[in-house]
Amino acid sequence: MSNEKHDKLINLIADMEEDEALELTQELIDEGADPTDILEICRAAMDIVGQRFEDNEYFVPELILAGEMLDQMSEMVKPLISDTTDEEDKEDTGGTVLIGTVHGDLHDIGKNIVTFMLDVNGFKVIDLGVDVSPQAFIDAIKENSITVVGLSGFLTLAFDSMKETVEAITEAGLRDDVKIMIGGGQVDEQIRGYTGADSFGLNAMSAVNQCKEWLGEAA
Ligand code: B12
Missing domain, CATH: 3.40.50.280 (Cobalamin-binding domain)
Incomplete structure (x- = not known):
């Protein structure tokens, strides 16, 4: 995946742009992105969310939304991981x-x-x-x-x-x-x-x- 899309997805998740984040995730999946890279992006975005929470920029509702986004994204990539796992x-x-x-x-x-x-x-x-x-x-x-x-x-x-x-x-x-x-x-x-x-x-x-x-x- 391009660095540009990689960074864009991190920012969309961190900025709570749920619809756009899910759309871009689907786009990356359709392009054949490595599912573990997508999970890594989620983790990196969560670190930013956590930092904003510590800085009192975000509060519990944002943590909840971040958790929901992450759940949906991991559900989206799971089938790809099952498909690519060696028999x-x-x-x-x-x-x-x-x-x-x-x-x-x-x-x-x-x-x-x-x-x-x-x-x-x-x-x-x-x-x-x-x-x-x-x-x-x-x-x-x-x-x-x-x-x-x-x-x-x-x-x-x-x-x-x-x-x-x-x-x-x-x-x-x-x-x-x-x-x-x-x-x-x-x-x-x-x-x-x-x-x-x-x-x-x-x-x-x-x-x-x-x-x-x-x-x-x-x-
Ligand atoms: C989403 C989230 C929530 C959601 C969780 C939803 C859910 N169903 O899990 C909700 C809204 C419930 C929540 C609540 C709270 N949260 Co919270 N939350 C987060 C957030 C943003 C993301 C966590 C996450 O899912 N990360 C992504 C996953 C994929 O990463 P992971 O868990 O590390 O898992 C990976 C590895 O660690 C590893 N792994 C995980 N488990 C295991 C087990 C084994 C055996 C192994 C080998 C590996 C392994 O593999 C995983 C996949 O690669 C973090 C910030 C952050 N930096 O991530 C704060 C954060 C964890 N939360 C925090 C806080 C303070 C809270 C609350 C106290 C807020 C409040 N005032 O109510 C409550 C606590 C509730 C409770 N009793 O647990 C703090 C914790 C501070 C601390 N050091 O104690 C953080 C760090 C935010 C911050 N920077 O302040 N939170």
């Missing part, structure tokens, strides 16, 4: 991934993209939704044959919820049975260490690659 990659990997947005956090667009990407890459995924308590993760690990737990969260307070969840899994005697990855927002190696998770991922593909690595090891 080889769709083979059942035999691992089940449990994912959820941790307690206190309602952000789920990124988690839903991760869930979708894991699914099209052949992983069985159980998605517990948003605002998931540590106990709900524990119950689901016990009830299902879980190999990997993915904790998502965008708010700073989510880091404490992630830590509590990892601790609760350990106290329940289940820590050695699962690998735990975290993602969403500003996670890094320091946050990973703080939460006690095994790894962190900055985007959906890193979640997929991490699961491939772990399940490969387990096989």
Whole structure:
């Protein structure tokens, strides 16, 4: 895609020009743009929206509209990702991934993209939704044959919820049975260490690659 269209789409989303943003997204899809590039544009636009929110230029309604736009755009690109995924990659990997947005956090667009990407890459995924308590993760690990737990969260307070969840899994005697990855927002190696998770991922593909690595090891 041209740099001009790339930048234009970022600005349309950031400026809340919903109709035009969706039209340009469709145009890019029709031109054969790489769907993961479109998702990356969404993420970049969300950073601008977030900055404007911090600067008191935008308020909660804009966050809601941004979330709705992003949801629609990811629905538009999803079929393209399913179509382009190699058949080889769709083979059942035999691992089940449990994912959820941790307690206190309602952000789920990124988690839903991760869930979708894991699914099209052949992983069985159980998605517990948003605002998931540590106990709900524990119950689901016990009830299902879980190999990997993915904790998502965008708010700073989510880091404490992630830590509590990892601790609760350990106290329940289940820590050695699962690998735990975290993602969403500003996670890094320091946050990973703080939460006690095994790894962190900055985007959906890193979640997929991490699961491939772990399940490969387990096989
Ligand atoms: C849309 C949005 C909302 C929507 C969310 C809608 C929804 N269904 O998710 C709504 C309106 C609900 C919302 C509410 C709030 N929000 Co908000 N929101 C945003 C916004 C603009 C975009 C978030 C987003 O979807 N990004 C795009 C996705 C695709 O990115 P992502 O989540 O990071 O996911 C990718 C990766 O992180 C990774 N990933 C995600 N999960 C996982 C998991 C694993 C295991 C792995 C490996 C990888 C991985 O892969 C994904 C795909 O590539 C951000 C700003 C920003 N910078 O993005 C603020 C932002 C997150 N919100 C913020 C705030 C303050 C709030 C509110 C408190 C506002 C209020 N006063 O009410 C509430 C909190 C509600 C709650 N309890 O959660 C702040 C958070 C500040 C902080 N550090 O804590 C931000 C950063 C804005 C800002 N700059 O101030 N928000």
